[in-house]
Amino acid sequence: MASQAETYVLFELAGATYAMPSSSVQHIEMMEHVTLVPNAHRAIDGVVFSRGQVIPALNLRARFGFPRQERTLRTRVIFAQVQRRVVGMIVDSAREFKNIPAASVRPIEQALTGVSGNYLRGLTTVNDRLILILDLEAVLNLDKDESLATSLSEVIASGAQPTPAALAH
Amino acid sequence: MQKPKLPSANGQSAASTRDSAVTDINSMLLRIGRGLDAQNQSLDDAANVTNRMAASLKETAGQAQSVATATEQIVSSINEMAASAEQMTANVAQVASAAAQTTSSIKSVSGSIQSVTIEAQEMATSAQEVTSAVTEVAASVKRINKDSEDLATSLTQSAASIEEMGRSIQSVSGGADDLTVAAEETSSSMNEMAASIEEVTGMSESLTASVEETATSIEEMARSIQGVAQSAEKITEVAGDAAASATELDRSSRSVNELVKRTEEITRRVSRQADEGGEKIQQSIQGIARVSGAITGTTNVMRELNKRTREISGIVNTIIIIAERTNLLSLNASIEAARAGDAGRGFAVVAEEIRNLADRCAKASADVTEIVRGLEDVTREATEASTAGARLAEESNRQSEAGLAGLKTILAGINESSSLVAQIARASDEQIASVKSVSDAITLTLGQTRQIATGAAEQSRGAGQIVQATAHMRKAAKEVSQATAEQSKAAREVMKAAQSTTAIAGQFRKAMNEQAGASAQIVQAVTTMRQSAASTSRAMAEQATAVEQISRESDRLTGKIGRVTKAMIEQARSAQEVTAAADSLRQQSAQAARAMEEQAKAIKDINTGAGDVAKQIKLITRANLEHSKNGVIILEKIREVSEVSAATAGETRSITASIGTLGDKPSTRDPHPEPPGPSGKRGRRPASAPAEKSSI
Numbered sequence: 001m002a003s004q005a006e007t008y009v010l011f012e013l014a015g016a017t018y019a020m021p022s023s024s025v026q027h028i029e030m031m032e033h034v035t036l037v038p039n040a041h042r043a044i045d046g047v048v049f050s051r052g053q054v055i056p057a058l059n060l061r062a063r064f065g066f067p068r069q070e071r072t073l074r075t076r077v078i079f080a081q082v083q084r085r086v087v088g089m090i091v092d093s094a095r096e097f098k099n100i101p102a103a104s105v106r107p108i109e110q111a112l113t114g115v116s117g118n119y120l121r122g123l124t125t126v127n128d129r130l131i132l133i134l135d136l137e138a139v140l141n142l143d144k145d146e147s148l149a150t151s152l153s154e155v156i157a158s159g160a161q162p163t164p165a166a167l168a169h
Numbered sequence: 170m171q172k173p174k175l176p177s178a179n180g181q182s183a184a185s186t187r188d189s190a191v192t193d194i195n196s197m198l199l200r201i202g203r204g205l206d207a208q209n210q211s212l213d214d215a216a217n218v219t220n221r222m223a224a225s226l227k228e229t230a231g232q233a234q235s236v237a238t239a240t241e242q243i244v245s246s247i248n249e250m251a252a253s254a255e256q257m258t259a260n261v262a263q264v265a266s267a268a269a270q271t272t273s274s275i276k277s278v279s280g281s282i283q284s285v286t287i288e289a290q291e292m293a294t295s296a297q298e299v300t301s302a303v304t305e306v307a308a309s310v311k312r313i314n315k316d317s318e319d320l321a322t323s324l325t326q327s328a329a330s331i332e333e334m335g336r337s338i339q340s341v342s343g344g345a346d347d348l349t350v351a352a353e354e355t356s357s358s359m360n361e362m363a364a365s366i367e368e369v370t371g372m373s374e375s376l377t378a379s380v381e382e383t384a385t386s387i388e389e390m391a392r393s394i395q396g397v398a399q400s401a402e403k404i405t406e407v408a409g410d411a412a413a414s415a416t417e418l419d420r421s422s423r424s425v426n427e428l429v430k431r432t433e434e435i436t437r438r439v440s441r442q443a444d445e446g447g448e449k450i451q452q453s454i455q456g457i458a459r460v461s462g463a464i465t466g467t468t469n470v471m472r473e474l475n476k477r478t479r480e481i482s483g484i485v486n487t488i489i490i491i492a493e494r495t496n497l498l499s500l501n502a503s504i505e506a507a508r509a510g511d512a513g514r515g516f517a518v519v520a521e522e523i524r525n526l527a528d529r530c531a532k533a534s535a536d537v538t539e540i541v542r543g544l545e546d547v548t549r550e551a552t553e554a555s556t557a558g559a560r561l562a563e564e565s566n567r568q569s570e571a572g573l574a575g576l577k578t579i580l581a582g583i584n585e586s587s588s589l590v591a592q593i594a595r596a597s598d599e600q601i602a603s604v605k606s607v608s609d610a611i612t613l614t615l616g617q618t619r620q621i622a623t624g625a626a627e628q629s630r631g632a633g634q635i636v637q638a639t640a641h642m643r644k645a646a647k648e649v650s651q652a653t654a655e656q657s658k659a660a661r662e663v664m665k666a667a668q669s670t671t672a673i674a675g676q677f678r679k680a681m682n683e684q685a686g687a688s689a690q691i692v693q694a695v696t697t698m699r700q701s702a703a704s705t706s707r708a709m710a711e712q713a714t715a716v717e718q719i720s721r722e723s724d725r726l727t728g729k730i731g732r733v734t735k736a737m738i739e740q741a742r743s744a745q746e747v748t749a750a751a752d753s754l755r756q757q758s759a760q761a762a763r764a765m766e767e768q769a770k771a772i773k774d775i776n777t778g779a780g781d782v783a784k785q786i787k788l789i790t791r792a793n794l795e796h797s798k799n800g801v802i803i804l805e806k807i808r809e810v811s812e813v814s815a816a817t818a819g820e821t822r823s824i825t826a827s828i829g830t831l832g833d834k835p836s837t838r839d840p841h842p843e844p845p846g847p848s849g850k851r852g853r854r855p856a857s858a859p860a861e862k863s864s865i
C-alpha cells in the first residue's frame with residue numbers, strides 16, 4: 001500500500017495547497033518565536049528552538065518568491081528532514097493529513113513549470129482541490145544555493161542554543 | 170172905519186160931563202178893551218194862520234218849483250243814466266206830457282189865480298163898499314156869516330183837498346223815497362259796482378302786474394326747477410355712485426372684518442398652538458432629557474456589552490488556540506502514526522477524528538469569532554450611535570431651550586398682535602356699523618333723491634306747462650286789464666250819472682219831504698183855519714166879533730192868496746220849465762231808454778207821481794181859487810177892520826189919555842197900544858171895540 005498510496009501533510013501557502021510526504025516531516029509546530037541570526041539567507045527568518053534542537057526557519061514564501069506575511073495563529077513551522085538535515089519551513093497553515101494515491105499525482109508539465117517549477121514534483125486533485133506536491137529536496141537544495149546552504153550549515157554549525165523562550169507544546 | 174172912532178171922539182168930547190160920563194166911558198172902555206183883546210187875539214190868530222198859510226203856499230210854490238227842477242234833474246239824470254231805454258222814453262214822454270198838462274193846469278191855475286187876485290181886489294173894493302154900508306152890517310154879517318160858512322165848507326173842502334194833496338204828496342214822497350232809495354241803491358250799487366270795477370281795474374292791473382311778476386317768477390322758478398331737476402339728477406347719480414361705493418365699502422369693510430375676525434381666530438389659534446408648542450417643547454425637552462438619560466444608559470450597557478464581547482472574544486481565541494493546538498497535535502499524531510505503519514493505524518484514525526473535532530471546534534470558534542466580531546461591530550456602532558444620540562439629545566435640548574425662548578417671544582408677540590387684532594376687530598365692527606349707517610343713509614338719500622328727481626322732473630314739466638299757461642294768462646290778463654279799464658271808464662261814467670241821479674233823487678226826496686211836511690202844515694193850517702172859520706162863524710153867529718175874525722182871516726187869506734197867486738205864477742213858470750225839461754227829457758229819454766228798464770218803472774212812478782202832483786196842483790189851484798174868492802173878500806174886510814181898529818186904537822189912546830187927565834182909574838189900562846196888522850204883530854186892545862160895536 002505504500003507503493004500505491006503515500007501519506008502527505010497538506011499545507012497552504014499564498015492561497016495554494018501544497019503537499020509534502022509525511023515521511024519527510026518530523027513534526028509540526030506552531031510558530032512561536034524566531035530568533036533572528038545575522039547574515040542569514042534572505043529566505044531564512046531565523047532559528048527556532050524545537051525539541052532541544054536549534055533549527056533554521058525557512059520562510060517558504062520568501063523561498064518561493066512570495067511576499068512575506070504576518071505570523072498568525074495558524075502559521076505553522078513544519079520540521080522536515082532532508083539529507084539528514086532538519087529544516088523548519090514557515091507556512092501559512094498546515095492542518096491536513098491526506099492519503100494521496102501515486103497514480104493521481106501527475107508530473108508538472110514543462111509549460112507550467114515556469115520560474116518555480118524546480119520546487120514542485122507534481123500535482124494532484126483531491127475533491128476538485130488542486131494540490132501542489134512539493135519537491136522537498138529542490139526546495140532544500142543547498143548546493144544550488146550556496147548562501148542558503150551556508151546559512152543553514154552555519155546555523156546548524158553554530159549549534160545555536162535553544163532560546164529559553166516559552167515554547168508551548 | 171171912521172165910524173167907530175166917532176163915538177169915542179164923542180165920548181171924549183163928552184168928558185166934560187165928568188162923573189157920569191166917566192163911569193159910562195169906563196165901562197164902555199172896559200168892554201171895548203175886552204172886545205179889543207178878543208179882536209186882537211183873533212186878529213193875531215188869523216194873521217198867524219194866514220201867514221202860515223202864505224208861508225206854506227210859498228213853500229208849496231217853492232216845492233213845486235223844486236219838484237219841477239228835481240224832475241228836470243231826474244229826467245236829465247235819467248237821460249244820462251238810461252242810454253237805451255225806449256220804454257223810459259215813452260214814460261218820460263208821458264211825464265213830459267203830464268208835465269205839460271201840469272204846466273197847462275198851472276197856467277190855468279195861474280190865470281185863475283190872477284183872476285182871483287183881480288177878484289180879490291174887486292172883493293176889496295166891494296168890501297170897502299161893504300164897509301161903507303155899515304148899517305147893513307147885520308145883513309152883511311149874515312152874508313159874511315154865510316160866506317164864512319161857505320168859507321168853512323170850502324176850507325173843509327180845501328182842507329180835504331189839501332189833505333188829499335198831502336196824501337198824494339206823501340205817496341209821491343213815498344214814490345220819491347222809493348225812487349231815491351232805488352236810485353240810491355242803484356247809485357250805491359253803481360258805486361259799489363264802479364268801486365268794484367275800479368277795484369277790479371286796479372286789481373286787474375295789479376293782477377296783470379302780478380301776472381307779469383308771477384310769469385317772470387314762474388319762468389325763473391321753471392328755470393330753477395329745471396336746474397333743481399338737473400341737480401337732482403346729478404345728485405341721484407352721485408348718490409347712486411355713493412350708494413354703490415358705500416355698498417362696496419360695506420362689502421370691503423365686511424370682508425376686512427371677516428379677515429380681521431379670521432386673523433383674530435388664527436391669532437388665537439396660533440397663540441393656543443404656540444402655548445401648546447411651548448408645552449410640547451417643554452415636554453420634548455423633558456423627553457430629550459429622558460432620551461439623553463436612556464442613551465446614556467444604553468451607552469453604558471453597550472460598553473458593558475463590549476466588554477463582555479471582548480471577553481467572549483478572548484475566550485473564543487483561547488478556544489481557537491486550543492483547537493489549533495489540538496489540530497496540530499492530531500496532525501503530529503497522524504504523522505507519528507503513519508511512521509508507525511500498521512501499528513499506528515488505529516491511532517491514526519483517532520488522530521484524524523481528533524483533528525476533525527478540532528477542525529469543527531476551530532470552525533465553530535471561527536464562526537463564534539465572526540459572530541462576536543459582528544456583535545462587536547454592532548455594539549460599537551450602537552455605542553457610537555448612542556453617543557451621537559446623546560450628543561444630539563443634548564443639542565436638541567439646547568435647541569429646544571432656544572426654541573422655547575423663541576416661542577415665548579413669539580407668544581408675547583402673538584399676544585400683542587392678538588390684542589391689536591382685537592382692537593382692529595372692534596374698530597372694524599364699529600366701522601361696519603358706521604358704514605352700514607352711512608350706507609343706509611346713502612340708500613335713503615338715494616331713494617329720496619330719486620323721488621326728488623322724479624318730482625323735480627314732474628315739476629319741471631309742470632313748470633313748463635305753467636309757463637305756457639302763464640303766457641296765456643299774461644295775454645288774458647292784459648286783455649282783462651284793457652277790458653277792465655274800458656269797463657272802469659264806462660263804470661265811472663255810469664257812476665257819475667248814478668251819483669247825480671242820487672243827488673237829484675235826494676234833492677227830490679228832500680223837496681218831497683218838505684212838500685209833505687208843508688202839506689201837513691197846510692193841513693194843519695187848514696184845520697186851524699177851519700177851526701178859526703168855525704169859530705169865526707160861531708162868533709159871527711153869536712157875536713159881531715166873528716166878523717172881525719172873518720175879516721182878519723180874509724185879510725190873511727188875501728195875503729196868502731196873493732202869495733199863492735205869486736206861487737201859482739211861479740208854479741206855472743215852473744210847470745213851463747217842467748214842460749221844457751220834459752221835452753228835453755223826451756229827447757234824452759230816447760237815448761236813456763234801453764239800459765235802464767228798471768228805472769223806467771221808477772220813472773213811471775214818478776210820472777204818475779207827477780200826474781198826481783199835477784192833479785194836486787190843479788186841486789190846489791182850484792182850492793186856492795176858491796180861497797182867493799173868499800180870501801179877497803175876507804182880506805178886504807180884514808183890512809177895513811184893521812183900519813177901523815187902528816183908528817179905534819188911536820182914538821182909544823186919546824180917550825185914555827183924556828180919561829187919565831180926568832181920573833186916575835183908567836191909568837192902569839193900556840200903556841202903548843200897537844197898531845194891528847196883517848203881519849200878525851201883537852197889539853193889545855186897539856180899536857177892536859168900535860169894530861165890535863159896529864159889527865154887532
